[in-house]
């Protein structure tokens with residue numbers, strides 16, 4: 415029963431996430447008005463806004479103008495619901511579950527916005543740093559000190575890399591958005607999680623970058639934004655961080 419609740423909670427928060435994804439980059443209000451079809455502008459009825467189910471029932475098309483609905487919607491709905499379920503299985507019905515779900519939801523929004531607009535909105539990452547730090551006071555998974563060091567080490571190390579890169583190549587390699595994002599990740603995952611996130615993000619990012627470069631013959635710098643890889647690294651660190659660190663220490667005994 416609880417598993418169902420976690421899936422439903424995950425799925426329900428999706429329409430809010432979608433609204434953030436579309437309106438934050440345009441600096442529109444995220445509270446009003448309700449969702450509408452981007453093609454014919456007709457408001458989406460509440461019974462057509464059931465995550466995943468509506469997409470399937472409507473055959474992936476708008477009820478009114480029959481224009482196809484972007485696959486992005488069911489994709490994000492599925493990923494969010496699944497994240498909610500996995501986090502619930504990990505943390506149970508607890509405050510930790512709610513806080514880490516909010517964290518993952520923020521990462522999903524950041525990823526999609528960064529993919530489309532190559533920016534990471536400060537309105538998510540900066541409050542995120544504060545929320546993560548405050549959360550460390552009430553959840554057992556992380557101490558306040560660990561969260562604080564996570565912010566400084568996470569943000570600081572990327573800031574250092576970005577500064578050295580800029581000084582060396584005379585051009586901006588990494589945005590300030592990535593620095594703030596990693597500070598937020600450090601706030602939620604602590605300093606070990608932040609380091610693991612940089613490692614995983616760089617690894618997955620480099621592999622993907624090389625593949626994209628070969629396939630599309632694009633300059634590495636312009637190939638893809640770094641934010642989504644940091645977000646992905648953070649999610650892996652959150653789910654499997656303890657195991658990965660234990661495995662690493664085991665290998666290096």
Ligand SMILES: [Zn+2]
Pocket residue numbers: 451452453454455456476477478479480481
């Ligand atoms: Zn329509």
